[in-house]
Amino acid sequence: MRGQHTWSEIQSQPEVWEAALERASEAGRHAAQRWPLVDFSEALFVGCGSTHYLSLSAAALCHRLTGLRSRGLPSSEVFLFPEYSLPAPGASPLLVAVSRSGETTETLLALRAFRERFPGPALTVGNYPESALVRQCDAALVVPEGREESVAQTRSFTSMLLSLQVYLGLAAGNGTYVESLRALPGAARTVLERDSEPLQQLGGDGRFETIIFLGSGPFYGIACEGMLKMKEMSLSHSEAYHFLEFRHGPKSIVTQRTLIAALLSDGAREQELRVLQEMRQLGATVLLVADEVPDATDAYDVVAYLGSGLPEAARLPLCLLPLQLLAYGRALAKGLDPDRPAHLDSVVVL
Ligand code: F1P
Numbered sequence: 001m002r003g004q005h006t007w008s009e010i011q012s013q014p015e016v017w018e019a020a021l022e023r024a025s026e027a028g029r030h031a032a033q034r035w036p037l038v039d040f041s042e043a044l045f046v047g048c049g050s051t052h053y054l055s056l057s058a059a060a061l062c063h064r065l066t067g068l069r070s071r072g073l074p075s076s077e078v079f080l081f082p083e084y085s086l087p088a089p090g091a092s093p094l095l096v097a098v099s100r101s102g103e104t105t106e107t108l109l110a111l112r113a114f115r116e117r118f119p120g121p122a123l124t125v126g127n128y129p130e131s132a133l134v135r136q137c138d139a140a141l142v143v144p145e146g147r148e149e150s151v152a153q154t155r156s157f158t159s160m161l162l163s164l165q166v167y168l169g170l171a172a173g174n175g176t177y178v179e180s181l182r183a184l185p186g187a188a189r190t191v192l193e194r195d196s197e198p199l200q201q202l203g204g205d206g207r208f209e210t211i212i213f214l215g216s217g218p219f220y221g222i223a224c225e226g227m228l229k230m231k232e233m234s235l236s237h238s239e240a241y242h243f244l245e246f247r248h249g250p251k252s253i254v255t256q257r258t259l260i261a262a263l264l265s266d267g268a269r270e271q272e273l274r275v276l277q278e279m280r281q282l283g284a285t286v287l288l289v290a291d292e293v294p295d296a297t298d299a300y301d302v303v304a305y306l307g308s309g310l311p312e313a314a315r316l317p318l319c320l321l322p323l324q325l326l327a328y329g330r331a332l333a334k335g336l337d338p339d340r341p342a343h344l345d346s347v348v349v350l
Pocket residue numbers: 047048049050051098099100101102103104107151152153344345346347348
């Protein structure tokens with residue numbers, strides 16, 4: 001059956017997240033105790049493709065939860081342009097190398113470039129316990145249950161993200177935040193049971209020729225990952241922007257054949273809803289991914305209701321489920337096999 005691996009990987013996320021919560025509370029506590037974050041000048045999160053996008057959201061979370069200056073970068077920028085991307089000599093950064101496989105050459109080279117300049121520790125987050133990155137880093141958060149047959153990352157991404165959330169909450173000494181993450185698997189079960197069918201149908205709607213993903217703050221990396229899933233699985237034209245950035249030029253491409261998947265934040269929702277109202281007036285169809293349904297009914301056409309009651313910093317992995325289902329449904333509707341994206345291998349080894 002086309003897409004059978006991707007399907008079971010998407011649907012198994014509640015169980016995989018439970019495993020991630022257990023594993024990360026052990027390994028994350030160890031890392032948090034060993035390296036108090038006050039000892040670092042900044043945190044650098046690096047990865048490639050999906051794990052680069054994960055790094056963007058993780059850096060935003062790290063900054064929010066711990067107050068530590070944090071950046072997310074593509075691994076290649078670190079070893080190709082160290083003088084532009086790495087801090088000045090004498091700084092004491094923490095490196096967090098994110099990689100499903102732990103074998104991506106660019107991320108290994110970023111680690112090497114970091115090691116050549118700084119004494120600071122490197123932490124890796126991934127899904128393969130025996131990987132090169134796990135061997136070469138000082139500590140690892142690994143969730144083997146998140147491994148996949150498919151090339152496109154789904155449960156690997158969300159399990160790595162959740163592991164980092166646990167670690168960052170522990171490093172920040174924020175027990176309430178860490179505890180709140182326990183609500184995620186149950187909320188995911190509800191979303192998957194209720195919305196898998198309608199979201200696949202929406203993704204498969206042949207009316208749409210461009211799919212735009214909007215997300216700001218910690219949601220920007222998630223919006224980018226939604227865009228990448230749409231490209232990889234369904235070979236469709238997709239783009240990702242911060243909400244208000246979309247007004248500054250990109251909105252020129254909006255037509256009646258544009259679907260906008262919008263990740264509504266807590267802090268900026270009024271401004272975000274205004275962008276969506278404007279885009280609907282230009283003809284776009286809006287899928288709102290929201291934890292609560294807003295009163296502004298003229299800002300959306302369809303809601304992917306998350307209903308977790310969790311604040312934005314906690315509910316990030318949940319927001320990805322509708323985006324994965326959208327891409328999956330579109331791939332099947334186009335007669336493609338989401339398990340086998342065109343031209344891609346699961347690891348880029350240079
Ligand atoms: C990263 C990655 C994937 C992408 C593609 C190539 O791999 O870029 O995100 O889907 O298959 O590899 P990794 O470093 O996270 O293993």
